[in-house]
Amino acid sequence: MPKTILPAIAIGFHFLCIILSNTLGLLQSFALLHPKHDYKALHFVQEKLHCCVTHPAIKLYSTYSGTETIFGFFAPRVGSQYITQFKLYDAEGKLINTQNGPELQSGPGILRYARLLDSFEPLANHSNNKDTMRYDVRYARAILYNLSRHIGRSQPRAKQVVTRIFLHQSSKLERSGRNPATSYRLVYQQTYPL
């Protein structure tokens, strides 16, 4: 076997992992943009690619080499961000403090917190919200309970936390001159005793 064959195979496999993961990402984006259409061929290809990408050997390699990274940043659409609000009350029901999140000090820390808030996506859909047995809804509520408890403990007098999640909505670009650029929609509210 010539000396160059082995590196060529290795490099080929490396790039194949990148192509497979990102093609799957592209197909998922396409399905997201066209939810009403039921393309059988698309589902078939998506299923086959998913089988390939999740094959234990490929998954192991792609995780450690970083080739499983999907490069569609801010694509095909820019997602909305969630904002939290925590109101802390004492035993008499008097408001002690209102804060929008934990007291993070660094810019990268705030970005990572914003990333955690993406877990609340299932709560934004009201039809999901009624289905309390859904795993992702229960998971989002558990995260919120954890956050509320953590923030509530920062104030020793606090006996109750009222937590609200808002979804950020930006106005349409063509109406940017007339309307305020941003608005917030309340998507979830819960009271937690401490």
Next chain:
Amino acid sequence: MKIPVLGYFRIGTACILLLTLLSLEDDFLLLYTPNGLVDAPLLELKHLSPTVTLNQIINWLSHHFNLDGLSVFTLLYVLYIQLCIFLVLGIHTKFTSLFLLLLHISIFTSLTQYSYGADYFCNILLFYCLVFPTDRSSSIDQLILRLPPISEEQLSLCLSVLRTHLCFIYFFSGLDKALGGDWWNGQALWKALHLPYFHEQNLLGSLLPHFPSWLFVAGGTAVVLLEFSYPLSLFVPRSRNAIVYSMLVLHLLIALTIGLYFFSLVMIFLNIISWLTGNPSQRYSTRLFTPYLRWLARPKPPRPIKEGKSSRKEEQL
């Protein structure tokens, strides 16, 4: 004179990792300790990748060495910093790269709830530090073990892999954006600049309402076309300078407007290493940094030998 490109690649990667960690300050404790903002077992419910999480390492070490969780966490934090310094110096480069890769994945990417683009790119950089002969370029390993220098063919192969990877990154990113309409009509750019957590760090925030809407349309279209056309830099050398410099400007703007400093830093670093230190003999090679890097890599003048004292080499002879 040869520029030790892979040496710079290794040193740059280690510096970026160190900066990423240190930039989190005390927030690192709040986000990543088992008793932090969200309980670690709850975060681990979404752990699906074949990796070991930070919490699993902490549990294992505290169980076997009878240490409390916070002490193990502090030890791992110090170990990460130490491994970064070892990687800068090139001490046991391969082992250091491997351990740092495993530790980086455990901390930053095994649980995706706090991860963002820069973490995954650091993972890619570390993997390349591991597989490329980075130990044979500007490293203590090279000095002590007298490793042979990297040949032109090896360097060319490594740079080709990096360049092709970059082409895939931008091509898929551009194609994904091009699928929807939001990037073509400027809505995506408008929205990205108004997102609350990015808007806080947006230096142009107060000026945004005064920008005409056509500027967002032009900006969104330019981003898609630029990313989509990036692979041309590989195959059409004449277009290389324009595309690569435009991409550097784009990443600078991302850093200034959205506040994704580390993501932009990683991408700028990858572009500089891949293209801007290219072989000067290439006619269309982009060489903005070449003179400076050549100056850095210049051979040091030999030290004058004091009379009456023979050098060790002469003694051996």
